Amino acid sequence: MTKKGKHSLKIGWLYPDLMSTYGDRGNVMILRKRCEWREIMVEVTGITLGTDSTEIDSVDLLFMGGAQDRQQEIVKKDLIGGKEGFLRRAIEDGTPGLFVCGAYQFLGAYYIAADGTKIEGLGIYDLVTRTPGRLAKRLIGDIIIRPRIEGLEELFVVGFENHGGRTELGKGLAPFADVVHGYGNNGTDRTEGVVYKNTIGTYLHGPILSKNPELADYLIRRALEIKYGGAPVLEPIEASWEREARDTVIGRYIR
Amino acid sequence: MIVPILALTKTIAFLIRAGRIGHGFTWPGEIALRLSGSFIRTMIQKNPGLLTVVIVGTNGKTTSAKITRHILSKNGYRVIGNETGANLMNGVASCLIGNANLYGKIVADVAILEVDENVLPLLLSEFHPNAIMVLNLFRDQLDRYGEVNTIALKWQEALATLTKKTALIMNGNDPQIFYLGKSLPNLSVSFFGLKKKAMKKRAVPHEADSLYCPECAERLTYSAIAYSHIGDFLCAGCGFQPSGIVDYSETVKSPLLGLFNRYNTNAVALMLHIVFGIGLEKIKRDIADFGAAFGRQEIIAYRGRKIVIQLSKNPTGFNQSVEVLEEFDNAQKGVLVLLNDRIPDGRDVSWIWDVDFELLRDLADRIVVSGDRAYDMAIRLRYAGHNRGRSKGKDKLDGVTVIPDLTAAIERAVELTPPGDFLFILPTYSAMLEVRNILTGDEFKQKTT
Ligand SMILES: [Zn+2]
Numbered sequence: 001m002t003k004k005g006k007h008s009l010k011i012g013w014l015y016p017d018l019m020s021t022y023g024d025r026g027n028v029m030i031l032r033k034r035c036e037w038r039e040i041m042v043e044v045t046g047i048t049l050g051t052d053s054t055e056i057d058s059v060d061l062l063f064m065g066g067a068q069d070r071q072q073e074i075v076k077k078d079l080i081g082g083k084e085g086f087l088r089r090a091i092e093d094g095t096p097g098l099f100v101c102g103a104y105q106f107l108g109a110y111y112i113a114a115d116g117t118k119i120e121g122l123g124i125y126d127l128v129t130r131t132p133g134r135l136a137k138r139l140i141g142d143i144i145i146r147p148r149i150e151g152l153e154e155l156f157v158v159g160f161e162n163h164g165g166r167t168e169l170g171k172g173l174a175p176f177a178d179v180v181h182g183y184g185n186n187g188t189d190r191t192e193g194v195v196y197k198n199t200i201g202t203y204l205h206g207p208i209l210s211k212n213p214e215l216a217d218y219l220i221r222r223a224l225e226i227k228y229g230g231a232p233v234l235e236p237i238e239a240s241w242e243r244e245a246r247d248t249v250i251g252r253y254i255r
Numbered sequence: 256m257i258v259p260i261l262a263l264t265k266t267i268a269f270l271i272r273a274g275r276i277g278h279g280f281t282w283p284g285e286i287a288l289r290l291s292g293s294f295i296r297t298m299i300q301k302n303p304g305l306l307t308v309v310i311v312g313t314n315g316k317t318t319s320a321k322i323t324r325h326i327l328s329k330n331g332y333r334v335i336g337n338e339t340g341a342n343l344m345n346g347v348a349s350c351l352i353g354n355a356n357l358y359g360k361i362v363a364d365v366a367i368l369e370v371d372e373n374v375l376p377l378l379l380s381e382f383h384p385n386a387i388m389v390l391n392l393f394r395d396q397l398d399r400y401g402e403v404n405t406i407a408l409k410w411q412e413a414l415a416t417l418t419k420k421t422a423l424i425m426n427g428n429d430p431q432i433f434y435l436g437k438s439l440p441n442l443s444v445s446f447f448g449l450k451k452k453a454m455k456k457r458a459v460p461h462e463a464d465s466l467y468c469p470e471c472a473e474r475l476t477y478s479a480i481a482y483s484h485i486g487d488f489l490c491a492g493c494g495f496q497p498s499g500i501v502d503y504s505e506t507v508k509s510p511l512l513g514l515f516n517r518y519n520t521n522a523v524a525l526m527l528h529i530v531f532g533i534g535l536e537k538i539k540r541d542i543a544d545f546g547a548a549f550g551r552q553e554i555i556a557y558r559g560r561k562i563v564i565q566l567s568k569n570p571t572g573f574n575q576s577v578e579v580l581e582e583f584d585n586a587q588k589g590v591l592v593l594l595n596d597r598i599p600d601g602r603d604v605s606w607i608w609d610v611d612f613e614l615l616r617d618l619a620d621r622i623v624v625s626g627d628r629a630y631d632m633a634i635r636l637r638y639a640g641h642n643r644g645r646s647k648g649k650d651k652l653d654g655v656t657v658i659p660d661l662t663a664a665i666e667r668a669v670e671l672t673p674p675g676d677f678l679f680i681l682p683t684y685s686a687m688l689e690v691r692n693i694l695t696g697d698e699f700k701q702k703t704t
Contacts, residue, residue: 017466021394021402025461026608029638049474068402074472141602160603205605210634241637241657245630 008041012059024065026207066102097199104201126170143182159204284348312390376413448500454479559674593686625664
């Protein structure tokens with residue numbers, strides 16, 4: 001078990017004011033509370049326009065959510081203007097992170113919008129996203145997946161997806177999960193998201209960590225492990241409401 | 256063509272009423288539109304004397320429509336309007352069918368039509384109303400409506416097709432709507448808003464959307480905020496800020512609680528003044544005995560308790576409901592939160608994480624949670640700190656009770672509320688309809704007698 005008050009984590013929340021449209025800020029609230037309940041000290045630092053790039057070097061766990069196209073443009077300008085290199089290095093060096101929807105797409109090589117314009121991404125993930133055109137349907141609905149992450153394979157992860165883009169992973173990349181119900185990366189290959197180094201990219205809103213606390217704890221554990229070494233064990237937290245919430249969705253699609 | 260369509264659809268409407276088929280209100284309109292795509296246009300052309308007032312915006316349409324109707328009726332106008340929730344094209348068409356004779360003649364002076372965000376462009380391609388009230392634009396059901404910027408663009412294209420004959424009454428404190436109004440210099444646009452001193456907030460709450468200048472994308476600063484992103488904004492980049500705003504709210508007092516209702520009332524007063532030439536003093540007198548709209552702050556007496564239903568269907572609406580709770584100055588407050596995820600509610604419940612439930616902590620003495628997604632709401636409340644007694648892995652939650660079954664949840668919430676006290680019910684749309692049925696329907700009468 002982690003010793004009370006002995007550990008601390010700093011969560012770097014990328015563009016909290018710009019990239020937080022679909023309730024995704026809940027992921028940060030959840031990570032924070034699950035640390036606090038175990039007396040792991042937490043600090044959440046917002047990394048946004050005007051924040052010094054070096055702040056990224058100081059964080060133990062990264063999070064970024066999705067946003068409207070217009071706000072994504074502002075973010076892109078800011079990243080390319082300085083923070084890009086820092087973010088890339090943090091991810092390559094193994095800082096754990098969660099990147100949802102717009103952020104997930106944005107870490108890829110490029111994004112082709114419905115009107116055909118190509119928007120360059122950061123190219124940290126070897127993946128591309130295309131929107132098949134104005135009339136193509138958005139991939140919207142409840143989604144159930146099974147993660148390919150060690151220790152979480154038995155889990156049904158439940159969320160909500162809402163994206164126009166279809167994402168194809170490069171050859172060397174592993175998906176985050178297999179789709180049980182819903183669309184996932186592209187609606188055809190039954191994969192969802194990506195795992196790269198210690199980060200997860202995913203389309204799941206909900207927010208994803210709300211009904212899947214095992215995933216939240218996985219990220220916390222990983223961050224502690226990298227910061228302090230060893231194999232940290234987290235104090236269990238009662239989760240009957242989470243089980244009920246998950247079963248509500250699963251019960252609609254799987255019998 | 257119009258006579259057979261009306262004969263058929265009026266018969267269907269009759270059968271729906273006779274068979275008491277719930278939610279059948281939009282069928283006649285749906286069938287009429289399938290038989291003739293230009294049905295609404297034809298009906299409006301057949302009734303050149305009928306004045307049309309269209310109300311659009313994310314929140315406040317029903318309340319504004321009801322206040323408008325109340326005052327116009329008192330001023331001798333015969334008013335018709337579409338029913339709550341029937342705010343798509345088929346709902347508008349159904350309203351016209353229901354009020355027309357077989358030849359398409361409508362015996363009324365004014366039609367008040369509240370329409371869905373996505374429907375405004377479609378409706379304006381059919382006819383040009385006498386007035387359009389544009390109330391606000393918030394994040395709501397992203398799975399259905401898409402993003403706020405996208406809707407603003409569609410509205411701009413649609414409004415640009417109008418002429419000076421349509422009076423546009425627009426919210427000058429909503430940056431996106433003010434910008435929209437300013438982009439239509441050849442039309443008759445009036446802006447309503449509040450004076451800075453009526454705005455109490457200084458910080459923009461999380462659910463706010465329009466934080467960036469619609470003109471130059473610079474970050475907007477606010478000297479004061481009424482609620483969400485509605486306030487006295489300024490762009491440091493290009494100087495974009497509200498101007499020419501009319502505030503009648505000091506004369507015409509809002510009959511309902513909440514700053515958002517002051518905006519609704521203000522919009523109605525400005526429209527009635529401009530379009531119908533009704534004096535402010537008259538409006539002030541006529542509004543005094545206004546009763547709340549269906550599911551919007553109506554108070555229902557139930558087994559000795561006072562039940563307040565406040566529709567809470569999106570982040571801004573929910574945060575507003577929390578503020579209404581603040582305004583109710585009584586010691587004991589029970590809250591029943593109802594979360595459904597049916598089509599009228601939006602299938603995605605992620606939005607509850609954009610609501611500041613942390614604020615509810617000090618306002619509610621007890622919270623019961625129910626609805627199709629009761630457990631999602633319970634989890635949200637847990638992380639908002641509504642679980643003071645929780646420790647050591649036990650699930651002892653002082654403040655929150657989860658009862659997915661709605662009838663049982665109401666029973667429990669009422670039991671927990673001492674007689675004479677208030678119980679606030681905060682439902683999403685479909686839950687609001689259900690809860691009203693339970694509280695005012697036959698089931699209720701049997702239980703109380
Ligand atoms: Zn500007």
